[in-house]
Amino acid sequence: MxxxxxxxxxxxxxxxxxxxxxxxxxxxxxxxxxxxxxxxxxxxxxxxxxxxxxxxxxxxxxxxxxxxxxxxxxxxxxxxxxxxxxxxxxxxxxxxxxxxxxxxxxxxxxxxxxxxxxxxxxxxxxxxxxxxxxxxxxxxxxxxxxxxxxxxxxxxxxxxxxxxGPHDYTERMDWWIDRVNRFDRVVIPGDGTNLRHxxxxxxxxxxxxxxxxxxxxxxxxxAADRRLTTLEELVDLIADSADTAVEAVHAGTRELAAGDLALDDFPLYRTYPSVLSTANLAALGWESTPLAEAMDRTVAAHRENDHDGIENGPDRAAEERVLAILDTL
Structure with missing residues (x-):
């Protein structure tokens, strides 16, 4: 062909x-x-x-x-x-x-x-x-x-x-990249172990x-990444690619309520894990890009555009209310 x-x-x-x-x-x-x-x-x-x-x-x-x-x-x-x-x-x-x-x-x-x-x-x-x-x-x-x-x-x-990845018009990943780029504390819904392929x-x-x-x-x-990451590991990947460090702050249902937020208000969060087998595609000789390399390209593309993904997740003021509650616990 x-x-x-x-x-x-x-x-x-x-x-x-x-x-x-x-x-x-x-x-x-x-x-x-x-x-x-x-x-x-x-x-x-x-x-x-x-x-x-x-x-x-x-x-x-x-x-x-x-x-x-x-x-x-x-x-x-x-x-x-x-x-x-x-x-x-x-x-x-x-x-x-x-x-x-x-x-x-x-x-x-x-x-x-x-x-x-x-x-x-x-x-x-x-x-x-x-x-x-x-x-x-x-x-x-x-x-x-x-x-x-x-x-x-x-x-x-x-x-x-x-x-x-680059040219993603949904801006779901951009929301997380924007958070990591701009703030030193990032709210993670749940305990950080959420899995979504x-x-x-x-x-x-x-x-x-x-x-x-x-x-x-x-x-x-x-067709999906051959290695999965939890949501917290995803934030760590972004931070490494952005050459920065962030504190991941876990917030459960009760803490999120302080900001009138719910777990699934955060992009890429899914209550039940979503995992795909990619063995059939791999058997054809397909390989996925190493996660660090894929995120490096994604973060570089983010920095070249004006995307912030703000429509996909909570505004920062709501997160700040959650962080304030967590700081008192």
């Missing part, structure tokens, strides 16, 4: 995917609506076809114009989009759908691709646009991949958890390419 079509590709995961594909000698074409700035506009190695991916006619035109070997679907948010794409690109050597660990229904440690049940999806959920049905819709997209594979299409899915964006990008090259039709592959 040497000719790739990336549906999406200008914002976050897709942007890193394009970089990865270029590094591995692919000719790349983006398929986007053109509503966002194209970071590859000046790169003559990257072509661009404008169109709406929810418009089947536009996708069919792209299939004819580009005739790609591999298709990477970064912006399929409804099952019908996956069904249409697997039909339109049925003759390609690979179709890879960006799914999500949110597709899993059961809380298991770890969540395994062929064992942990997926969310159900009603007809109403399949056409919804709310965050509450995101996992349902992604799960139904995974089932569409399996159905396409049964019809002879080499279709596969990649399931990352929360993704972080994350995925460095460059690793998700390489996973997509490797699955296209080596994956099995109809299979899904979890």
């Amino acid at each position: 040497d000719n790739a079509l990336v549906i999406g590709g200008t914002r976050f995961i897709g942007r890193h995917l394009v970089d990865d594909l270029l590094e591995h000698g692919y000719d790349v074409t983006l398929f986007t609506r053109g509503n966002r700035e194209n970071p590859f506009a000046a790169d003559d190695r990257v072509d661009h076809v404008e169109g709406d991916r929810t418009n089947d006619t536009a996708l069919e035109a792209a299939a004819t114009t580009v005739d790609p070997d591999a298709v990477f679907d970064c912006v399929a948010y409804h099952p019908k989009d996956v069904r249409a794409a697997t039909r339109i690109f049925a003759d390609c050597e690979a179709y890879v759908y960006v799914s999500s660990s949110a597709a899993y229904r059961r809380e298991e440690i770890p969540k395994r691709e062929a064992e942990t049940p997926l969310e159900s999806c009603t007809a109403e959920q399949a056409t919804d646009d709310s965050f509450e049905t995101y996992g349902n819709r992604k799960a139904e997209g995974d089932r569409a991949v399996v159905a396409a594979a049964e019809d002879g299409v080499r279709a596969m899915a990649v399931r990352p958890p929360i993704v972080y 994350r995925a460095y964006v460059e690793d998700v990008a390489s996973a997509l390419r490797i699955v296209a090259e080596r994956g099995d039709a109809g299979e899904a592959y979890n």
